[in-house]
Amino acid sequence: MTVASAASRLWVLGVDSGGSGLRVALGRAGAGGVPVPHGRVSAREPVRTGSSGIDAGHLLDMLLPAARTLLTAAGAADQPVVAVCVGAAGMATLGDRVRAELPGALAAELGTRGVALAADAVTGYAGALGERPGVVVAAGTGVIALGTDLRAWRRADGWGHLLGDCGGGAWIGRAGLEAALRAHDGREGGSLPLLTRAVESFGPVAGLPGRLYPRADRSAVLASFAPEVARCAAGEAADPVAAGILRAAAGEIAVTAAAVCPPGAGGEVALTGGLFRIGEPLIGPLRAELERRLPHAVVVSAAGDPLDGALRIAAALPHGGPRLPSDPYLLRVAARIDPRSGGQVG
Template sequence: MTSPAVPEPSPGVLAVDSGGSGLRVALATTDGGAPAVRSSRSPVRTGARGIDPEHLMAQLLPMVRSLAAETRVSRPVTAVVGAAGLATLGGALRAELPGALAREFGVGTTALAADAVTAYAGALGTGPGAVLAAGTGLIAIGTDLTSWQRADGWGHLLGDCGGGAWIGRAGLEAALRAHDGRPGGSAALLAGAEEQFGPMPGLPGLLYPRPDRAAVLASFAPRVAACAPADRVAADILRAAARHMADSAVAVCPPDAEPRPRVAVTGGLVKLGDPLLVPLAEELARRLPYARRVAAAGDPLDGAVRIALALTAGTLGLPVDGAMLCVAPRVNGAS
């Protein structure tokens, strides 16, 4: 009997989506086939040097090796890493990650992108417009294809207004108000908080010491959405979130772009459904009448794959700069 033919190894691209809720990695062939994907729920650490490149590589190594074992990718010729906080916390990544990827995987070209840029590429591809990347955090990004404009994305302590952590924190505050007997509380949110986290006096001890506080806060956002149809306080929180999201979209959407700019919403908050999306649609229609609302074509990991394939083919049409999307010099000795 003749043994089945073994597919020839092929060059490929590596795409990474690093956010507040964890890490996702894709390995795809350059012919545009469906990528193989791995994920981790452990966010990459942020320390004194910003986003920690060693922690990122420690997670990437086993994930990429596992992906390579199930695909016909011989090596990734291009890597695109989309990271939350890159613009303000990405100094160490820019300095060290291209060399590490070249040494470990033979990557020749590495691009580092803010997660908002990969969200944009996944949702809209190329063309002028704006994207609200609404997950654990919240950032808006827009472009007229000559430069990027961003709004918010300042993290759960300083901003990310309307994002998952913001909604969850507001919901837990309403729960604590009800627990204390203060005005503005919600008995429904209190019951949900106790079911999820236990007695309220123990909540600070569960939350404050954790390095993934933003993700823990965001984990309460679905409870807020579930309560909203019957609870005025929860509904008001989501209406306020929609206003904050629209504020950011208005700040970045190019008003004079041709063709007519598109606006899309991507990220985990889309799963909250009508309690958030209905007031958000109303706000966007009222405040961006010149823009066309469209469904996101894909997510940030799809966007990282799309950018990697375009870089490999030399067809990238999005603005490249030193902060939001930068292509590192080719590392000497890379394959």
């Protein structure tokens, strides 16, 4: 049996842990490290994070039953999962316990011999572009860009709505509400259409600070107004203030992408995340800004999501590991696998 055919018989697992919950995908390590998916499950409960970082015990309590459910459904309840990639929000700064505890626990519970631990931005990159050089911009409530030339990672923004996330949903929503309040006060730069939308969304704007400032989910509340800004910026009767906000957001996102783009021609830029669902009022200016700042890059559609990326990285482990750069915090391969036997080689 060839090495490739032996590896393709091995079960692998991808895990995506974020604020919306935990998702797990099972697959085979296909030829060349391309996964052959066999199923996925999800739980809406997010993994807990405390003073010591991501709660590795809670992560395992959610992951192991999901893995066994998937193995049973695939008729492989008695077979090991030889490789696992866990992508998690906060892995870079809050993942010390996960890095210390998960490899041993997965080996004991699932027979795992290869483990990759990644920041969710890395699994997002792998899902969007695979193992090609380029840039992935993930934009939702916030914005983060990750780029690589396959030798090292470069990251820009992702600093949260108080210090950064420029051009993201919270940034757009805050700018829209500021324009609404300017119109309420009679100051320059105000927008009556945005004021109308703000009242419809939040009630009388005089009480908005008291309703907004104390909330722990303040960034999400701000981001919820971004689609209203886009609606005001769309169509023949587009509000120029709203349209200007989205042009400014596009400029900020393009600056972030340019900061991490590998040098040289032929790079790819993939756009991922829920913010881009607001459509042409943002996408149009963003494409123009990217063409201006990165004339040699090509904007492409993301091939998959972070869970697809985690499964792809896991499937690469029996084939010598992913071609993506290792990094102590962004992508750490805890062990590699001998594809002839499924055994650990270090």
